[in-house]
Amino acid sequence: MIELENVSFSYGGAEILSDVSLSLRPGSFHFLTGPSGAGKTTLLKLCYAALTPTQGTVRAFEAETATMDRDTLALTRRRVGVVHQDCQFLDHLTLSDNINLPLTVAGLEGDYAQNLADLMNWVGLRDQADQFPPSLSGGERQRAALARAVIMSPDVVLADEPTGNVDWEMSQRLVKLLVELNKMGKAILVCTHDLNLIRAAKALAPTRVLRLKGGKLISAGADL
Amino acid sequence: MIELENVSFSYGGAEILSDVSLSLRPGSFHFLTGPSGAGKTTLLKLCYAALTPTQGTVRAFEAETATMDRDTLALTRRRVGVVHQDCQFLDHLTLSDNINLPLTVAGLEGDYAQNLADLMNWVGLRDQADQFPPSLSGGERQRAALARAVIMSPDVVLADEPTGNVDWEMSQRLVKLLVELNKMGKAILVCTHDLNLIRAAKALAPTRVLRLKGGKLISAGADL
């Protein structure tokens, strides 16, 4: 559903990604690792068209992101759930309103009311539903970001370091959630430094682990 | 240097911390773990007087934080380096200016010029010195936050999840930096979910591991 073909990218200086190809198909589950500053977030941004490649093409749902008009882009984003590394919320809305935001914006509120309750339960935020984002703990924000990313059951979920601030048990719950979605045919891509998390996921579903280093995308060894 | 005596705290609703005592002495090294939302960040905020306890007393450098005037508070903060969970920077200043900020604010710029270069090297941000914070990767921000916290070689370092977004090698470098400071007699307190990190630190220096759960602070088992 999202395809990168020979993509290179630089922010103006050195090349961050060079000649990277990747295809996120329905039912695929990828992990992306690599040292800090390798370009993982950059790759994700290319996938959801927050950036366009300096070379090569990125296609989302058959359309090239570089030439998409802004309204199509907005509609495409509704089919891609993203957990950003710095979880950004609207500080003036309650947590449940924030998690509901993709539905509100798409005019679909109500259709997924049960989803919201289940989801909040699963990520352990039932008691925080009426809190405002600035009063959430770091881990609570990350869980909320994941909940917001999946509330509309998007075709693709891109998660950038979704467990950096949560404890090990919660990490496993979150991975389980992603695996469930994956089994429903969604394409999943998770950036993480947490090798334990990758191992736990591998035990639940077939995943591919990619490693980004020196601008190149390589498959990680069998040890993972 | 920072002492919590029978401290209880609530944000208005349920008690987050109840009857917690803790003493950060020169040369001490503590890890603080606990599930997401347990109150680790809250405890840290009490230590640097961003919050005052609802019961009990917090003393920083012999002075009670609850009755401190705002200028004394500012001066106290210069002796405490804090890595916040959501690393906040001044987006209009370059990275090196941001890391220097505690010195600028204290009027001590220049006195630590060599410090800055060494530190930037150690945390691997030499090439990013002139970038602005919004263009940094998640891990780069965390490393910068740690660098800013220690630039003035404060008496106490409080680090909230300082390695959530960095890879394993970098985590170890950062721990090494904290251990070095600890050996110079600084008091260190690190909140983390990463058990590997704790193990790595234990190999380098004598540390105490605390666990926060249900508002109570307990010593973690010998398995760590």
Added chain:
Amino acid sequence: MSFFQGLWAFVAGDARAERTVPPSGYSVWLVVFAAAAMTFLAVFVSALSQTTARVADLWSQELSRASTLRITADPDAMEAQVAAALKVLDTTPGIASVQVMTLAEQAALLEPWLGPDVPLELLNVPAMIDVVEDENGFDGAGLRARLAAEVPGAVYDDHTTWRAPLVRAAGQLRVTAALALVLILGALAAMVALAAQAALAANAQVISVLRLVGARDVYIARAFVRRFTLRTFAGAAVGAVVGMIVVALLPNDATSGGFLTAIGFQGLGWIMPVILPFVAGVIAFAATRAAALRMLRQQA
């Protein structure tokens, strides 16, 4: 969708979309206040301007359209000279009416200087003819030339020396007021635009979050634009109402009669204060919309 349906949809708004934009606090109050203050000033100044315009019109019309012909002649030649002058005036195009002043009228005019019972009929006082020109006016110089030829004793006085400075002063006031009005509306527009920019800049993060969860540009822009437009309109409406009240409360000077009229609005002049809030609203709409779309295009 008709224009009015569109307008109604805009005013009614979409409560859900609205909530996604944070209450922008000081920026919005700034806009409300600036709109109120500027509209108040605009109402004030336009009242002044309209009053001055009326005064200037009065002076221009009353003084410039009336002129006087004074005929000095021997008592026995007088009647013929007056008749000759009337004939000249009759054949001058652009004259609305001509009236020979009676002795009684002249006496009334002179009473302050001559006392009540001066026997004017015994004196060889000049005859006075009031001339009122019509809308088109007439050629004063031509008239003078013809009179000089045909009625040698006639002195033509078109009151220019009296009138000019008054009319000029009124015109000056009027230009000044119009200039001030243009400036005030310009300042209002600039302030609303800047305040909208400031509010949008302060909300850059909100806009980015909304874009990232799939909000379309119009959805985001509309919430901001609607808020700023309605607040500006409300502020301007308050300013206009207060302005009209203050103008109405200003000491009215009915006794001055035709010379100076009371400061205030008359007739169609009332359109101005009523229209101002709408003008302010349109300005706010345009300024905020442009600012919002510009800012949005900078975001991915």
Added chain:
Amino acid sequence: MSFFQGLWAFVAGDARAERTVPPSGYSVWLVVFAAAAMTFLAVFVSALSQTTARVADLWSQELSRASTLRITADPDAMEAQVAAALKVLDTTPGIASVQVMTLAEQAALLEPWLGPDVPLELLNVPAMIDVVEDENGFDGAGLRARLAAEVPGAVYDDHTTWRAPLVRAAGQLRVTAALALVLILGALAAMVALAAQAALAANAQVISVLRLVGARDVYIARAFVRRFTLRTFAGAAVGAVVGMIVVALLPNDATSGGFLTAIGFQGLGWIMPVILPFVAGVIAFAATRAAALRMLRQQA
């Protein structure tokens, strides 16, 4: 540290502290623009106000301090009556000068109505006495009563009916202008305060970071306050200069002489436009300082 040293330190600023506050973009431009526009309007209106004040003074003084006594009497009784009237006037306190008009003066006055060669000396025209009161003024009603008793033919005319509407109109304009001036300065203060609040609110995160790394309140406040004060001053200075230029360029009406003076500043009146930028600066200083300290106290 003396006041001036302190002022200098404030204006010179601390480049390092300054840099910690982000360039606040639109908020600051809003302040600059609002200060310029409002000061411009204030200069404009105060020019208008001062001109009106001068005109009103002229009218009040020239017209109110001069009055006329007209004496009607038989030719042979005239001289005695005039002498009696002069005696009454002489003994009235508050009169600066008294002058009996000559026949030639009267003739000049009457020329437009009577023509150039009316033999006034043949007529029993009333005698006219110009009376000019001194600063203290005199009791018009008392004078009238005494004249009625001692000089039965005297009619006292203090020009009230001519003067009153003009003076009243000038006073009205003056009150209006002063009101507008107060409003403009008030609006300026409110706008600077609101813009400062908006800028501070937009920078809440910056302030919180600065507090957390150990910055003292004054350090943070100073950078904001200095920026807003200097920008407001600069904006107001530009507005004042442009205002003075525009006022100077307004059509001057020298020909109107004493009746209407040209719009503009005279003498001490120049203090107003020069002082306005400083007033604006002080307003900005106070408003921003209060806002900054209030916001800081809300932060840990």
